Amino acid sequence: MSTAPVPDIEFRGVAKRYGAVTAVSGIDLAVPPAAFVALLGPSGCGKTTCLRMIGGFEQPSEGQVLIRGKDMAGTPPYRRPVNMVFQQYALFPHLDAGDNVSYGLRQLRPRLSAREISLKAGEALAMVQLAGYGRRKIHELSGGQQQRVALARALVNKPAVLLLDEPLAALDKKLRTDMQIELQNLQRELGITFVLVTHDQEEALSMSDFVCVMNRGSIVQVGQPSEIYHEPADLFVADFVGKTNLLAGKVERRSGELVEVMLADGSVISARSRNGVASGEAVSVSLRxxxxxxxxxxxxxxxxxxxxxxxxxxxxxxxxxxxxxxxxxxxxxxxxxxxxxxxxxxxxxxxxPGAPLAFSGVKENGEKQRETKNVEIVS
Known part of the structure; x- marks a missing residue:
């Protein structure tokens, strides 16, 4: 009898509070090995706080954060099998590209030889298509090249998990698209778990194997990109992920999964509903x-x-x-x-046919929340 693999990352009842403010509320999440996961949501939804708790830059107020089955409570960032690529790259301007990449190697104990450090740094730069750029100063590199140096520095120690905090936000559209493809290819080649934080729906849908949609500190829906887009769990996800038309109406009658909805112009359309709307209820109909x-x-x-x-x-x-x-x-x-x-x-x-989706409630300020807990991503 086979057993399920130990998740690379696991949240068990995790909450994070800053005084009276709750940033993350009761999250349960299991991420399988070698997954590319995007944490997607509006500003202030708690996605970066979750990333920082994985990295050890924040400690949960409640619950446990585990990496490969080990509770990380009290473990500092430099002791975790995790590396992070920051939005602004955080490169050392006084060091060249090679020294930036090898910085972490020089902190290891027992110490590595200078030859081994140089070899590993060169391999990491080649991995991100920057072979021969080791002696370049940071100011001599383009934005995309700096992003690759930051990526090489994060990967040189071969972490179990790579955290990406909106690393493509500063790039122009064409370069951002190119880097999305490179990150996907790199993740598949390395076979390690990538966790991407972004508020860019297109980026999350195009890059990741699984998308975790967050709102107001809670998980709203987890699924493959196509599921998130075509079968949103609620009105918030339907409105936030991609573009949609939302039409206010009232349910006239229900038959199984289908409901007949009267719209404001008096027309009646048939829509699918998965969240139990009742006859007479006010709803929003989503049409992509x-x-x-x-x-x-x-x-x-x-x-x-x-x-x-x-x-x-x-x-x-x-x-x-x-x-x-x-x-x-x-x-x-x-x-x-x-x-x-x-x-x-x-x-x-x-x-x-089948395109209209009906959700409880009428859109207000683009937000509607439904908590989903005990979520496990199945690879």
């Missing part, structure tokens, strides 16, 4: 922009007027004003310029 179907005829669920169009190459985004429902965002593919709808043009709007 790419699920909307646009047509020039009047055969659609809604009728609207195109107010804005953003050309994105093979796709275009439209802001469409619909009477009584407000402005809907739609994303549509096109092949020819004549396929594009023009601002001021009337359009009919339909949607893919």
């Amino acid at each position: 922009p790419e699920a909307l179907r646009l047509g020039a005829s009047e055969q659609g669920t809604f009728q609207g007027i195109v107010r804005n169009r953003i050309f994105l190459g093979s796709t275009a985004e439209y802001a469409i004003e619909v009477p009584a429902l407000g402005t809907l965002l739609a994303t549509a593919d096109h092949q020819l310029s004549q396929d594009l709808f023009k601002p001021g043009e009337p359009v009919a709007i339909g949607f893919a």
Whole structure:
């Protein structure tokens, strides 16, 4: 009988308070070996506090943080099998790239020989495609190269877990995309657990194996990126992760997972609901922009007027004003310029079957919270 592997990281009833302020509240989480996990959420949700508790820069007020089955209570950062890449890289400006990478090696006891330190630092720089850059001064490197030096310094000691605190935030869009791919490839090659903290939904969905969505100090949902996007657990996740249209309505009747919802314009649409909404309940219906179907005829669920169009190459985004429902965002593919709808043009709007999702409550300030505890990521 096989036994489950020991999680690389485990939170057991972890809470963190700063005086009267609760930053993290009762989190249970198990991260399997060699996973790439993103902690995603708005500013102040507790994701960075969780990262700092893994790294040993903060101690939990309650509960346990375990790394590979060992309770880390009282263990300082330099004694943990963990390294961290900070948002601002925290490189030593007076040292060259090679000395920055080898700094941690020189602190090891028993001491390594100078030759061994130089060899390991060179291997780490080659790992991040900076072979031959060891003698470069930090100010001589681009932002992307500095980010790689910070990454090499964190990996040179071969930690069990690598913590990434929004490491790509300072990079331009193209370089950020390139580094996302490099980080994914590096994580697979090394086979160690990466934990990424970010408020960038696209970054979390594109890079990680699993996404842990947080809000107000609690875990809201954990799952694979496709699950988080297509099957959000509640209104907060639906609104926060990616783009969506939220339509307020009232449940007319329910049949199993399906509910009939009357919207503000009097139309009734069928939507899926997984959180037990009842007849007569106020709900928000989520419709992703790419699920909307646009047509020039009047055969659609809604009728609207195109107010804005953003050309994105093979796709275009439209802001469409619909009477009584407000402005809907739609994303549509096109092949020819004549396929594009023009601002001021009337359009009919339909949607893919099963696309509408109904959630309890009406969106207020973009937030709605549901706590989820005892979460285990299954690899």
